[in-house]
Amino acid sequence: MSVVDRTLDRTVGLIERLSDRLNPILVKETRQSTQGTFFAMVFLMFIAVSWVVLTLGTLSQWERLETDPTAEMFFGWYYAVLSFAAFVVVPFGAYRSLLVEREQHTYDLLTITTLEPRRIVQGKLASSVLQVLVYYSAIAPFIAFTSILQGFDVLWVSWVLALSFLWSIALCSVAMMTSVSSRHAQWQTTNLVGLIVMLLIGWSTALSFVVVGEAQREMDEPNFWLVTGICVVLGSSYIALAQQVTISRITFASGNRSSGIRWILTIQFWLFVAAIALLSVVNVGVAMDEDAQLVVGTLATLHWTVAGLFLVTESEFLSRRIRSRFSTSRGRRLLSAPFLPGGSRGLVLVFGHLAILCLGMALLAGVLGVATARHARGVVGTFVLVLNAVVWLGVAAIISRWARKVSYRITNAHVRVLTVLLFVLVQFVSMVPMIISGRNSFSVIHALNPFVMVAEVDDAGRIGFAAGVAAMIILLFAAAVLLLVNLPAMYRGIRAVTDGPTPQPTPQPTPQHDPPEGSSGA
Amino acid sequence: MVAENAGLSPTIELRNLHRFFGTLRAVDNVSFSAYPGQVMGFIGPNGAGKTTAMRILATLDLPIAGDALICGESVINEPDRVRRVLGFMPDSFGRYPNMNILEYLDFFARAYGFRGAVRRDAIERVLAFAELEPLLDKQIDTLSKGMSQRLCLGRTLIHDPEVLILDEPAAGLDPRARVELRELIRLLATEMSKTVLISSHILTELGEICDSVSIIEAGKILASGTIEELQQGTGSSVEVDVESAPVTEIEVTMLGDAGGLETWLVQQAYVDQVTVAGQRLTITFSGDDDARHGLLKAIVLADFRVVSFETKTQSLEDTFMRITRGELQ
Numbered sequence: 121m122s123v124v125d126r127t128l129d130r131t132v133g134l135i136e137r138l139s140d141r142l143n144p145i146l147v148k149e150t151r152q153s154t155q156g157t158f159f160a161m162v163f164l165m166f167i168a169v170s171w172v173v174l175t176l177g178t179l180s181q182w183e184r185l186e187t188d189p190t191a192e193m194f195f196g197w198y199y200a201v202l203s204f205a206a207f208v209v210v211p212f213g214a215y216r217s218l219l220v221e222r223e224q225h226t227y228d229l230l231t232i233t234t235l236e237p238r239r240i241v242q243g244k245l246a247s248s249v250l251q252v253l254v255y256y257s258a259i260a261p262f263i264a265f266t267s268i269l270q271g272f273d274v275l276w277v278s279w280v281l282a283l284s285f286l287w288s289i290a291l292c293s294v295a296m297m298t299s300v301s302s303r304h305a306q307w308q309t310t311n312l313v314g315l316i317v318m319l320l321i322g323w324s325t326a327l328s329f330v331v332v333g334e335a336q337r338e339m340d341e342p343n344f345w346l347v348t349g350i351c352v353v354l355g356s357s358y359i360a361l362a363q364q365v366t367i368s369r370i371t372f373a374s375g376n377r378s379s380g381i382r383w384i385l386t387i388q389f390w391l392f393v394a395a396i397a398l399l400s401v402v403n404v405g406v407a408m409d410e411d412a413q414l415v416v417g418t419l420a421t422l423h424w425t426v427a428g429l430f431l432v433t434e435s436e437f438l439s440r441r442i443r444s445r446f447s448t449s450r451g452r453r454l455l456s457a458p459f460l461p462g463g464s465r466g467l468v469l470v471f472g473h474l475a476i477l478c479l480g481m482a483l484l485a486g487v488l489g490v491a492t493a494r495h496a497r498g499v500v501g502t503f504v505l506v507l508n509a510v511v512w513l514g515v516a517a518i519i520s521r522w523a524r525k526v527s528y529r530i531t532n533a534h535v536r537v538l539t540v541l542l543f544v545l546v547q548f549v550s551m552v553p554m555i556i557s558g559r560n561s562f563s564v565i566h567a568l569n570p571f572v573m574v575a576e577v578d579d580a581g582r583i584g585f586a587a588g589v590a591a592m593i594i595l596l597f598a599a600a601v602l603l604l605v606n607l608p609a610m611y612r613g614i615r616a617v618t619d620g621p622t623p624q625p626t627p628q629p630t631p632q633h634d635p636p637e638g639s640s641g642a
Numbered sequence: 643m644v645a646e647n648a649g650l651s652p653t654i655e656l657r658n659l660h661r662f663f664g665t666l667r668a669v670d671n672v673s674f675s676a677y678p679g680q681v682m683g684f685i686g687p688n689g690a691g692k693t694t695a696m697r698i699l700a701t702l703d704l705p706i707a708g709d710a711l712i713c714g715e716s717v718i719n720e721p722d723r724v725r726r727v728l729g730f731m732p733d734s735f736g737r738y739p740n741m742n743i744l745e746y747l748d749f750f751a752r753a754y755g756f757r758g759a760v761r762r763d764a765i766e767r768v769l770a771f772a773e774l775e776p777l778l779d780k781q782i783d784t785l786s787k788g789m790s791q792r793l794c795l796g797r798t799l800i801h802d803p804e805v806l807i808l809d810e811p812a813a814g815l816d817p818r819a820r821v822e823l824r825e826l827i828r829l830l831a832t833e834m835s836k837t838v839l840i841s842s843h844i845l846t847e848l849g850e851i852c853d854s855v856s857i858i859e860a861g862k863i864l865a866s867g868t869i870e871e872l873q874q875g876t877g878s879s880v881e882v883d884v885e886s887a888p889v890t891e892i893e894v895t896m897l898g899d900a901g902g903l904e905t906w907l908v909q910q911a912y913v914d915q916v917t918v919a920g921q922r923l924t925i926t927f928s929g930d931d932d933a934r935h936g937l938l939k940a941i942v943l944a945d946f947r948v949v950s951f952e953t954k955t956q957s958l959e960d961t962f963m964r965i966t967r968g969e970l971q
């Protein structure tokens with residue numbers, strides 16, 4: 121054996137050992153793209169366009185190159201090329217990649233290996249990230265060229281490239297979520313069109329953001345890096361959420377499809393709270409500002425309402441597989457119960473956090489000593505929104521429980537759509553008197569219209585006092601009723617966890633199961 | 643069923659499995675067991691529910707009621723453990739573009755968590771078994787049907803599972819590839835004492851390799867047992883009364899007119915039915931060997947000019963046709 125052979129052997133052995141650590145999907149997809157023609161073609165086109173930009177740009181700007189700040193223009197062009205690859209081509213590839221596994225029947229083969237859904241999703245994402253990195257390194261020489269031109273802002277370019285990387289991963293995650301969001305063929309086209317529109321919007325938004333360069337001028341602002349940091353953390357949390365939803369969708373039907381999502385939603389909420397707290401410490405004005413309070417309250421309520429719509433419509437069924445992972449300690453079971461699958465436990469989780477939100481807002485108003493009628497707008501506005509959330513999530517939970525009794529054909533998605541339609545209908549009805557009379561006046565009929573209510577609270581001067589109080593009482597009453605109606609189910613949902621039978625090691629024959637979600641299968 | 647007698651516990655056990663699609667009862671209360679070293683045939687016409695049942699066994703779908711155990715683990719509650727001991731070969735190939743045989747197997751070996759030397763050994767073992775070594779770097783989308791099927795079987799074996807579930811593996815193969823595949827499957831059961839469940843809509847395809855078969859139609863198991871038991875009608879049957887006495891057909895050829903023999907025959911014991919075609923008679927006979935001997939002796943003594951007297955065993959196809967009723971969903 122020659123030295124060369126031995127060295128080669130060692131190198132290959134090293135690569136082998138390294139690749140052992142890597143995600144199998146990543147290894148596979150990298151091999152496939154090096155053998156296939158698609159990636160090579162796109163990549164060559166990418167390089168070609170970059171050269172065209174370089175050549176045409178240099179020729180047309182020849183006279184100005186040494187004197188004028190042309191770096192920005194060049195960077196803008198390269199960014200357009202790079203971002204098209206990173207925000208459209210790669211995310212679309214991520215979407216196709218998961219879809220093709222299904223179409224080619226390889227998905228089943230993957231599922232029955234010991235590769236967990238988490239690893240499958242991570243592998244797909246990793247290979248997207250790798251592609252983005254390849255595009256980044258391919259464009260690097262061109263950007264290095266612009267750096268020698270006049271007016272090149274290193275800090276700004278680095279900031280843009282770093283955030284774009286994150287944005288690309290976010291788009292890939294959403295694209296992957298889209299590809300598993302429905303198994304039905306009739307939705308695939310809708311999903312495809314929706315995804316393409318979303319990617320193009322994502323691309324053009326980012327592009328105009330960079331070209332307009334508003335943020336570039338704000339880089340010296342004191343809070344610029346703090347805000348960037350918060351955006352990165354919260355943005356990453358949404359990437360994690362999209363990933364978790366994808367993982368849940370491809371998790372075996374008897375597995376736990378909900379807890380991961382619930383934990384991420386909870387962490388997101390607390391990150392948001394922490395971010396606001398941090399901002400308030402740095403800039404005390406934020407906490408004092410009632411408009412900011414209302415925005416914070418609205419965002420937090422919206423977060424739990426949208427999430428809640430999905431959580432409270434889940435099936436109550438706890439499979440043996442989920443039960444087998446229960447803790448033996450009652451206390452720990454009680455604490456984990458709101459995070460376990462099931463609509464009633466979803467209600468506990470969401471209502472619990474909405475209560476925390478209200479409490480926090482009230483405390484804030486109290487501590488800051490601004491709880492005067494005028495200064496309480498943010499707090500009262502949040503209360504109105506939270507009460508509405510309680511009402512409509514309560515309705516969704518009731519419909520969901522009722523639907524399960526009526527027919528197994530009514531899916532969670534149907535329940536959600538029905539709830540939203542009901543909500544829209546009520547909003548519409550409450551607007552009818554206003555439309556007929558043509559007068560823009562507030563009355564009790566707007567009790568269940570959060571838009572009008574919050575606008576009235578916000579615009580405290582115009583609210584008819586008696587009408588406002590009456591509307592508030594009606595809203596409170598409605599929320600209380602829906603909470604009470606749901607309370608027994610919530611109690612049962614928690615008891616099912618704390619008092620539920622501990623799993624026996626040997627499975628019993630013929631347990632009656634919930635039918636698998638939808639008409640799954642093919 | 644040697645294994646069963648030896649007191650081994652079943653490696654595949656279906657317990658009152660149900661899977662409906664809306665009102666369609668694709669799998670309707672199916673129960674059966676298979677043991678190590680056994681090749682079990684799962685036979686039924688298209689749309690009978692074979693694939694549905696097999697997908698449940700392979701932890702790709704959930705039953706609405708009932709359970710199935712693979713090596714004692716429930717496919718509902720412990721799919722992860724089941725996946726470690728189970729190899730499933732679906733009715734579709736599942737091909738990846740831009741990949742050669744080695745990379746394909748390497749990917750699945752990685753997916754099962756094999757690393758380094760273990761992974762290489764697993765791949766080599768499979769390549770040797772499926773005789774694919776000379777084709778290592780052949781692109782998988784250029785493989786012939788027979789090769790693909792061998793590669794699929796190889797992929798199914800990559801983690802050396804104890805239980806193999808093969809969904810119509812012989813479909814679309816030419817006779818030669820079919821024989822090769824049969825040999826491989828036989829080897830798996832005898833040499834490696836794996837449990838093999840293999841489905842087909844053609845009974846004869848499985849006749850030579852199966853120790854026992856279950857016949858399914860419209861989601862229900864109609865009969866199960868060894869091939870001999872089914873042919874003699876003694877296999878356990880669930881829904882249909884397969885005639886309980888062994889029924890044989892006897893073909894008699896004689897010189898001259900058969901009419902006289904026919905009238906004589908119908909008066910004899912155990913003769914259920916006689917059909918005449920020229921010089922040939924077919925007797926449906928429900929007696930045992932002694933009775934048949936008695937009949938032959940009587941024919942000869944009665945001086946009929948018989949030149950041949952032949953007991954026909956029922957063909958597998960006949961058995962299949964007799965048990966299934968051609969009900970389609």
Ligand SMILES: Nc1ncnc2c1ncn2[C@@H]1O[C@H](COP(=O)(O)OP(=O)(O)O)[C@@H](O)[C@H]1O
Pocket residue numbers: 639640641642663666668686687688689690691692693694695971
């Ligand atoms: N995902 C599904 N949705 C609705 N019906 C299905 C689905 N899968 C199978 N079926 C139906 O179930 C029956 C059994 O199908 P299958 O198990 O594929 O039969 P086989 O494999 O024996 O030919 C068929 O009538 C088929 O149409």
Ligand SMILES: [Mg+2]
Pocket residue numbers: 689692693694733809810
């Ligand atoms: Mg089939």
